[in-house]
Each structure stands twice: as structure tokens, then as C-alpha cells.
Amino acid sequence: MLCPRCASNQSDDIKFCTFCGANLQAVREAMEAPEEKKFDWSNTWVAEMFMSGQAQEIRKREMERQLGITPEVKRYNEIKAGVICSCVGIGVSILLYILMLGIAASARPQDAAILLRLWVVGVIPLLVGLALIINGVVVSKKMVEIMDRERKGTKTLEDVPGPRGLRPADTNEFIPTNMSSVTDQTTRHLENAERKVNR
Numbered sequence: 517m518l519c520p521r522c523a524s525n526q527s528d529d530i531k532f533c534t535f536c537g538a539n540l541q542a543v544r545e546a547m548e549a550p551e552e553k554k555f556d557w558s559n560t561w562v563a564e565m566f567m568s569g570q571a572q573e574i575r576k577r578e579m580e581r582q583l584g585i586t587p588e589v590k591r592y593n594e595i596k597a598g599v600i601c602s603c604v605g606i607g608v609s610i611l612l613y614i615l616m617l618g619i620a621a622s623a624r625p626q627d628a629a630i631l632l633r634l635w636v637v638g639v640i641p642l643l644v645g646l647a648l649i650i651n652g653v654v655v656s657k658k659m660v661e662i663m664d665r666e667r668k669g670t671k672t673l674e675d676v677p678g679p680r681g682l683r684p685a686d687t688n689e690f691i692p693t694n695m696s697s698v699t700d701q702t703t704r705h706l707e708n709a710e711r712k713v714n715r
Contacts, residue, residue, distance in 0.1 A: 591656040598648030609638025
């Protein structure tokens, strides 16, 4: 090992340089220690801010894939949100109607007419919830079907068939013959040939 301070050649088993006294053991440990990971700005929110729309969409899909959020899960979440929103709208409408009945009873007649119609405010979340349910049942279902078709259309290495070749022989396909053995037909042929020669 070379001493980093005096550049003298030292053996690997000594701890200190024999010429200048430098701590060679510490130098060895520093050389064997792994490098510290440098700060990567591409993994911060700052880099995410400057991403293009397409890059953000790709990153979003990759994050969803890693978290296991499939289009089917998104669809069910959308339907669930629609049911919750619709129920909140119905609840708000009922609450406002009952509350305004009590307030309108002690108000002037022209004010009572306005107060009795405030329950309509609850129709807004009801309609939003119904829109989410319809979207989840109809539109998102089509999107899930399209994604499934695309996923099935892209072939992985396991989906690609192997090289074409001959299929294995099926012995049931052989045509049955009247022979009892392989040499039977040859023997008959030779016997017929001898008879023709002898005549």
C-alpha cells in the first residue's frame, strides 16, 4: 500500500506508516467504505413541479400501479363516492326543510315562503352524487373494459408461442394393416417372386 502522505511503499499488514506515521488503517477503512449517496433533485417535489403533463401522467399511473390501484378499484371508489354524496344531499335537504319549517313558523309570510324553499340547496350534492354513480356504472365500466383489452393485447414473453415445429407423433393415427409383423409382407413378396421364377 502507498502512504497517502509521504508516498512511501508500505506493507498491507501495518497500521501506521513507518516513515511519517500516517494512520494507514484509517485510510484502508475509508477506501473500503461505500460512497455516500448523493442528493438527487429528480426525486423531489421541485422536479415534479417542472414535469410536463405527459410525464406527470406517466408518474401518476406508475404510482397507482405500485399501490395496486387498478381501473376497477377506481370505478368502485367513484361509485362509493357517488352514493355517499347522494346520501349527504338527501340529508341536507331533509335537515334544511325541517329547520326552515320551524323558523318560517315565526317569520313574516313573505320571508316564510323563501325559507321554506331553502331545502333545494340539498339537491345539488344529490345530483353530483347521482352523476358520480352513473359515471361509475356506465362510463368507467367501458374504460375498465378498454384497459383490459389493451392489457390482454400486449403480449408478454410468456404469451408468445414457441417456435413452430412438428407435433409429437400420435400412434393412434397409424393405418391398421393386415400384417402380423414387419417382415410378413416382405416374406410374402419373396415367395411370390420365387414362384414366378420357377414357372
